Amino acid sequence: MLTELMVKPSSWIEKEIQFSQVKGLYLFKFTEELQARLDTLSEQEKQGQLNSEEEAELAGILELNQIFTLLNAKIIAQSK
Template structure:
């Protein structure tokens, strides 16, 4: 039996959007992708998930990990840039 493979990139165009949160642009999932993931979770809970749907759920899960990681990197970079002052900025304050 050939394993079913669904790539996370399947959802890039219609599943991810950019949203401004506290003056920072972050990646967010569209309502469509969130609804699809919930549908798959519900089917898994009901033990009625097909192998194709299980592969799709795994791919969406991978996408969640990737987007969460990228948003964490963005938030960390923003925090570091706000905390880091150049020596010129420090001199201007004094």
């Protein structure tokens, strides 16, 4: 059985997440630093240049991104 390693998404909650007001709603958003890190890791992945620690970090950030996308969609849907 193959186990995917991932940095816990909760490790970024305290310092790398912010709220952004959009049309009167507060939505979850990455800080500029975390977004830049995601962009860097994504680019390195495309080039096949990630080590195992970076792969785990990217997996965690992507998981957190999926969670926030779902939460933000629910916030928007419930505001209508």
